[in-house]
Amino acid sequence: MILKSLVDIVKGCKRNERISQEKLYRQFYPGLFALCRKFFDDEQDIITALNNGMLNVYKNIDQYDSAKGELFTWAYTIVRNAALTHLRNNSNKPLNVEITGAIENAIGHNPFKELDWGDIYYFLGKLPPATRAVCTLFYIEGFMIKEIAAQMELSEGTVKWHLNEGRTILKKLLTKKDIY
Template structure:
């Protein structure tokens, strides 16, 4: 715990070595987080680096009495991913205005391993991937996704329906192999 405090103190002083230590200490977990939202390695690293820059810039806002450093960093980096998604214009603006009870009850990743989940997510278009990750993997509600991404409710529902339909096809194909 003292080592973490020393690293954080160094980050507050803009010490590059401390920032590098913090970056690499959390790199695997934060890379996996960004991989939930982006398939392209360049986008994954851009989101991760943008998020870490926010961590370094706002390190004074971290309060250990309010929670673990990991959780705070996770939230900051997830928000950096959401900012990248929001800044991109979604390629699809179709809307779905039907009852979502079947989508909220269906979890395509319920019995999947992380390697499989990333493989399945890689096959979804970027905006659909992001909405799917937020809903099924991060536990966001449709309203929360709408707020975070700037999409309309119907567009979020369409992406969830699209991800469910595409993933069903992918699961069927993978079982045939």
């Protein structure tokens, strides 16, 4: 049977057909791999987060409603949440570091504004995992500080600290490259 459309693929996934699941995986792999790459350096972590997310997509495919949005957007959200869970569960450093006092300048200058995607991935890769995740969600994904705090189970002060830490590290790196 030749699968002609995404509708056919979704129907096949709902019936637990391996060929449909593989087709969906292959179709979404490039975009979802790029998403996970924003959070991890190690290819094994990237693949693990992606596979865990896709497993959740397959398990919950019955909950997908095409009237509410595109399948890729729905899968993207599930895989992003799986990446954050993997980051939380496997981080060498505790993510929940309380910082007293708000760091007001944490949301100032966007260090990625004038870079291309290859450069952004390169510089994000230089940040510690938790800081990279916060900066990715804030600068790339456009999440608000409250949303990041809820997603990553951090206090808002800790999110602001990670944003400030990320900007400080990135400023040093970008200054060396004459970009900042």
